[in-house]
Amino acid sequence: MKVGLEVHQQLATGKLFCGCPSELAESASTSFARRLRPASGEERRVDAATAFQASRGLLYRYESGPSNCLVECDEEPPRPLNETALDVALTVALLLGSRPVDEVEVMRKIVVDGSNTTGFQRTALVAVGGSLEVGGVRHEILSVCLEEDAARKIGAAGGEVAYRLDRLGIPLVEIATGPSITSGAQAREVAQEIGALLRATRRVRRGIGTVREDLNVSAEGGRRVEIKGVQELRLLGEYVAREEGRQRLLLELRDELVRREARVDPEPTDVAAVLADVREGPVGSALRAGGSVLALRLLGFAGLLGPRAGTDERLGRELADQAKALGLGGVIHSDEGAAHGLTAEQVRGLRSSLSLGEADAYVLIADRSAERAGRAARQVLGRAVAALEGVPGETRDPLPDGRTRYSRPLPGRDRMYPETDVPPVLLDAARLDRLRAALPERPTATVLRLERERGLSSELAGQLVYGTELDRFEELVGRGHAAPAVARLLTQELPGVAVADGAPAFDPPTTVLDDLLRAVASGAVAKEGTSRLLDELARGAPSVADALRRSGLTTLSAAELAATVDRIVTAQLPLVRARGQAAFSPLMGDVMRELRGRADGQAIAAELRRAIARHAGTATS
Numbered sequence: 001m002k003v004g005l006e007v008h009q010q011l012a013t014g015k016l017f018c019g020c021p022s023e024l025a026e027s028a029s030t031s032f033a034r035r036l037r038p039a040s041g042e043e044r045r046v047d048a049a050t051a052f053q054a055s056r057g058l059l060y061r062y063e064s065g066p067s068n069c070l071v072e073c074d075e076e077p078p079r080p081l082n083e084t085a086l087d088v089a090l091t092v093a094l095l096l097g098s099r100p101v102d103e104v105e106v107m108r109k110i111v112v113d114g115s116n117t118t119g120f121q122r123t124a125l126v127a128v129g130g131s132l133e134v135g136g137v138r139h140e141i142l143s144v145c146l147e148e149d150a151a152r153k154i155g156a157a158g159g160e161v162a163y164r165l166d167r168l169g170i171p172l173v174e175i176a177t178g179p180s181i182t183s184g185a186q187a188r189e190v191a192q193e194i195g196a197l198l199r200a201t202r203r204v205r206r207g208i209g210t211v212r213e214d215l216n217v218s219a220e221g222g223r224r225v226e227i228k229g230v231q232e233l234r235l236l237g238e239y240v241a242r243e244e245g246r247q248r249l250l251l252e253l254r255d256e257l258v259r260r261e262a263r264v265d266p267e268p269t270d271v272a273a274v275l276a277d278v279r280e281g282p283v284g285s286a287l288r289a290g291g292s293v294l295a296l297r298l299l300g301f302a303g304l305l306g307p308r309a310g311t312d313e314r315l316g317r318e319l320a321d322q323a324k325a326l327g328l329g330g331v332i333h334s335d336e337g338a339a340h341g342l343t344a345e346q347v348r349g350l351r352s353s354l355s356l357g358e359a360d361a362y363v364l365i366a367d368r369s370a371e372r373a374g375r376a377a378r379q380v381l382g383r384a385v386a387a388l389e390g391v392p393g394e395t396r397d398p399l400p401d402g403r404t405r406y407s408r409p410l411p412g413r414d415r416m417y418p419e420t421d422v423p424p425v426l427l428d429a430a431r432l433d434r435l436r437a438a439l440p441e442r443p444t445a446t447v448l449r450l451e452r453e454r455g456l457s458s459e460l461a462g463q464l465v466y467g468t469e470l471d472r473f474e475e476l477v478g479r480g481h482a483a484p485a486v487a488r489l490l491t492q493e494l495p496g497v498a499v500a501d502g503a504p505a506f507d508p509p510t511t512v513l514d515d516l517l518r519a520v521a522s523g524a525v526a527k528e529g530t531s532r533l534l535d536e537l538a539r540g541a542p543s544v545a546d547a548l549r550r551s552g553l554t555t556l557s558a559a560e561l562a563a564t565v566d567r568i569v570t571a572q573l574p575l576v577r578a579r580g581q582a583a584f585s586p587l588m589g590d591v592m593r594e595l596r597g598r599a600d601g602q603a604i605a606a607e608l609r610r611a612i613a614r615h616a617g618t619a620t621s
């Protein structure tokens, strides 16, 4: 198996072609609607992915934030390329040993899914080549690019898709590796290393959605499939493994179809008359609305469309996804038998009208729009023909459960042409020298420095550097907090806070964490109580002081501690007298149940030993 990775990281440098900040907006003040049409690329051909997207015929609505930026609306030409963002991209390129280009040329990449107002995404090649060693394996770097992020999709209904312009134009550094990755676990390690390298520049945005990965996966004998826009690093391995399984299944099915000499009838058949008495399901509703029901004849496909042992992928879903991409609910196929409102008798009538034998299958496409049904039938036909070849190269969307879904054909070179509104930027030696002299520390060096200077274990240091909390760690340590306590808080206690299923991780402002560390350091709460306080904050306590009150966690005075321990020891006098200090372990359990988080563990233990000595002593005197 071969896997290549593309990492896209948003930069906190302001937008790429206007002066707006790289920030998302809570609200929108105006909106406008556009349709986007396909244009041909530099070589005068229309790209396949572009044509497919335009064929959906959608209307796009754009919500614009308080800035009402005319560059974002495409009512004003772009400004020159953001030089700070370019410096960050060049810095990353130098860290990877990539060779910067002589002149940065901004290109237009045609994208008409509505995710931009112009009908293209601006992108610029910054450097080529280079390599990155991860876990003893050297991975080739193909390119480092600087591009503008797309608008943020916020909804879709009834042929209209809504986007917000706040994300449009935020700079993205894109790093593409060669196909040297051989497993999902390795993909994740490489992504982590590249992520740490990007964050080392200290100019990246943080939080969910600020870094996105594209995966290029091809199993042996399969073809390149691009899984686009993975936001959850922890699912990278899952996507790779499932895609490998999907391609293996498609290759198995191909072999079986070839063995059976299967073929696909290139003409859909109108079966509205044959199924005229169907009242239920998609066929019934299409017919009632005066739409169309088309049947495809898949000769030799019987039994290969439905579920297969050992996988939850199936060919029927591959076909249905094509129809879904055009807005249909799916397809009906013969391996499902009498379902979706068709009776066994209607299925028999349909099969006979299509002259299907035992080994043959059919697929039904029903829609209230005859035109859309026709387009969907052609798409599904194309996919059925591709099954005879094995794995079609395509772009797929990642789903939250680790599966993926067909989204569109793979784009090709026909979608690129030069952006004539943005002047090219010459990269002179002085600029590269300046950046080389100020290269940030590499992640591996940072881990060693944190161990040496901050007294952290290599595990904690690694979690900070390869996680996303290193900046906050430095900030909180800079405010005078003990490094190990800050590291534990950020890498263990904070991620450990339970949140509702599907809710984002609890992420309080740095000032709140500052208060929390201060409360622990001052002795107002024992360090074991940190997690309880975080839970209260996650449940809505407005401040640390309030969380302290709500949780009842306040440190005991020495007198209160002594009194509580004495009460517990007195209740167990026979045990204490019989076993002396050997009673420590069982009693410590009782004491901790009552006092955990309210006093320091070592102080409790010392008090308990004193109390045992006292009471065991009274027995002998």
Ligand SMILES: [Zn+2]
Pocket: 015, 018, 019, 020, 067, 069, 070, 071, 072, 169
């Ligand atoms: Zn702007």
